[in-house]
Amino acid sequence: MIDRYGPWAVVAGGSEGVGAAFAHRLADAGLNLVLIARRPGPLAETADAVRAKGMQVRTLELDLVSPDALARVRAVTDGLEVGLLVFNAGANSYRHEFVTGDLDGFQGVIDLNITAQLALTRHFGAPMKERGRGGILLVGSLAGFMGQARISVYAAVKAFGRIFAEGLWLEMREHGVDVLELVLGVTRTPAMERAGLDMDIPGLLVADPDDVAREGLDHLADGPVWVAGGNYETARQRAGFPRAELVADAHALMRRMLPKN
Ligand SMILES: NC(=O)c1ccc[n+]([C@@H]2O[C@H](COP(=O)([O-])OP(=O)(O)OC[C@H]3O[C@@H](n4cnc5c(N)ncnc54)[C@H](OP(=O)(O)O)[C@@H]3O)[C@@H](O)[C@H]2O)c1
Numbered sequence: 001m002i003d004r005y006g007p008w009a010v011v012a013g014g015s016e017g018v019g020a021a022f023a024h025r026l027a028d029a030g031l032n033l034v035l036i037a038r039r040p041g042p043l044a045e046t047a048d049a050v051r052a053k054g055m056q057v058r059t060l061e062l063d064l065v066s067p068d069a070l071a072r073v074r075a076v077t078d079g080l081e082v083g084l085l086v087f088n089a090g091a092n093s094y095r096h097e098f099v100t101g102d103l104d105g106f107q108g109v110i111d112l113n114i115t116a117q118l119a120l121t122r123h124f125g126a127p128m129k130e131r132g133r134g135g136i137l138l139v140g141s142l143a144g145f146m147g148q149a150r151i152s153v154y155a156a157v158k159a160f161g162r163i164f165a166e167g168l169w170l171e172m173r174e175h176g177v178d179v180l181e182l183v184l185g186v187t188r189t190p191a192m193e194r195a196g197l198d199m200d201i202p203g204l205l206v207a208d209p210d211d212v213a214r215e216g217l218d219h220l221a222d223g224p225v226w227v228a229g230g231n232y233e234t235a236r237q238r239a240g241f242p243r244a245e246l247v248a249d250a251h252a253l254m255r256r257m258l259p260k261n
Helices: 019-026 040-051 069-079 103-131 152-173 188-197 209-218 232-236 242-255
Strands: 007-011 031-036 057-061 081-086 134-141 177-184 223-227
Touching: 007 019, 019 031, 019 040, 019 081, 019 209, 031 040, 031 069, 031 081, 040 057, 040 069, 057 069, 069 103, 081 223, 103 134, 103 152, 103 177, 134 152, 134 209, 152 177, 152 223, 152 242, 177 242, 223 232, 232 242
Parallel strands: 007 031, 007 081, 031 057, 081 134, 134 177, 177 223
Antiparallel strands: none
């Protein structure tokens, strides 16, 4: 892992949940880390735990949607050889019916999942191409396989990420850079707990952050898309036709899972 993706990895959204799990697994593999997140508490906690494994860690308290995000990332990473970018931050931050919703709220979802993701991917991807090695792991969602009410923009940006990853994979594979869209289903992260999602619906497959992070890193070279947590068949079905039937059926489950407000 270190020869192919080291010596430094950047985890955007690396303080808790799947992001913290990535940090631990990468440190176990001998990579130094730059961890980015907004809240200082969980960021420091994960950084300390990873330092205790003997790796170097830099932290950056940053909202990735802020206009100076790339400049601030550069201030912490310029001069480091970053061989792996994990763009994990991206859970839905605004949930509403579209036409009566707040456009700024939807814009925040787009800014994080599209604008910030593209900026960091381009910034770290170019030197990886020059070096002829590296990895880019973008965290996606089963939501990106079909439209969903009240999270229509979130589902759409996750579809964007997946299609973008496929094109990037084509461009980078001949330069020795692995690109993977890691598609997650429902995963028991602190963000999901805070959002009040009902993850205890009978029959619902709920993954553990450590398991999906490990699965993603194990399959970094199996791009462009890897569906984690046993959700491959669900993803395959959701990508099919006829759309009206599939979208309406999935909507019935989502209505039970999402909070009513
Ligand atoms: N959990 C699920 O059920 C599920 C299902 C499908 C896909 N996913 C995908 O998995 C990824 C991780 O999701 P998650 O549930 O762990 O929630 P998340 O809100 O994306 O949080 C993950 C990490 O990103 C950081 N973060 C979030 N927004 C940020 C921002 N604007 N700027 C900088 N850092 C930010 C968080 O710390 P701070 O909050 O302190 O910034 C945390 O360290 C996302 O891409 C999500 O779409 C999750």
